[in-house]
Amino acid sequence: MAELKGRALIAARCARFFKDGDFVNLGIGLPTQCVNYLPEGVELWLEAEIGIVGSGVAPDWKDADPDLIDAGGQPTSVIKGGSVCDHTTSFTYIRGGHIDAAVLGTLEVDQEGNIANWMIPGVLAPGMGGAMDLCAGVKKIVVATDHCEKSGKSKILKKCTLPLTGAKCVTDIVTERCYFEVTPEGLVLRELAPGYTVEDIRACTEADFIVPDEIGVMQ
């Protein structure tokens, strides 16, 4: 397999967190791409906030059913054995801890596991949608994000500055440069993307992190 880079690498690494049969919620954008990189023999039950258990691939526009849409309002499908439920039941799954993992994009994430992705006061306020519920109820919250903003500023901070979406809920942070695990002691650098060294990561990361003896290669 060709060596993956950038966002494809992030999606592929996130996909390796899942076990066969996991019930998973993927955020809009980059997280959705995880399904393209699932390891052999792993199939997931995808949850869509609108109330789909077993969301499938997006159909062509000409085949799309206008009554069947995903959390972002785009046409979607339901896999064999999938079902639909109402809005409150959908969030019963989310808040009640019945979802195994969720992958979210972010604006900021910090070394305590706080995440901020719903608002920049005075500039951007799309709203939190279902993200706060995911943060409150899902056991494994994987943040899939670019390591830095376009300006070069680190997105992985000592402390989030924007209004939080969830407090101390993030378990893993995956960027195109490395993979951090969030532990009670702080961030632990578990894997490096090909071509990056610990010093590179130190230079572009605001947060403190622990460097263990063994560091894997991200793939």
Next chain:
Amino acid sequence: LKSKVVTKEEALTKFHDGQTIMFGDWHGELSAEEIITGMLEKGVKDIHAIAVSGGMPDQGVGRLINERRVVSLATTHIGLNPVAKDQMFAGELDVEFIPQGTFAERIRCGGSGLGGCLTPTGIGTDVEKGKQKLTINGKEYMQMSHLLRHGKPTPSAISNSDCPAVRPTVIWLMPLIPLLLKLRNWLKSVNLDRMKSTLLLRSLIWFMSEPAKRNHSAQCGSVQGQRQKQRQKQKQKEVKSNGRIERTRTYCSSLCQVL
């Protein structure tokens, strides 16, 4: 058994100004476009909307927001409607952001006779501000009340001091009390000419009206907006003929009493 299916025209008779209306659309999809078109044509305004998202400017509840028919919006996400964002930042649209699960559950509570329930969602974020918190079995929860509002018509901002939109204005006016008292005395002593009193009355009415309405009546190009303007003009004419200075004086003194 009597059918609950009604014609569009019949359905539209149920919609009035100032109602709280829940919209079922999802980012503008799955929406009742015909009813929304009917509401736009009928001129329903001052809507308190409950909708999972702000729709899109040309789809769903977003069309009503685009036409400035919505004064408040309880929602989870307005990312696909830049018009709603602009109105929110300009202070014209009162947006309450609610986490989606909490949003759904608050509606369910209202419909099933519950006062609300306890949720872990939003603990440690801005959402918990002003909410009562409880710890149950070592886990922290916060109280959320039901999202049931009564569809009363919005009372006139000037006559009803209970209207929430007036309160900030009144609070803002507090430091001006001494000035207003002076103004009252001055009004008693000075024989105002027409010009001054017109300006004074108008500016007072303008200050007391809620911000959304100010912009609404100024910018609403609809038939209803024009009618409203006509009615206002007529009212002002009446005031003129009934001795405006006297009226202004009474108004100012009653205002001072209220304050």
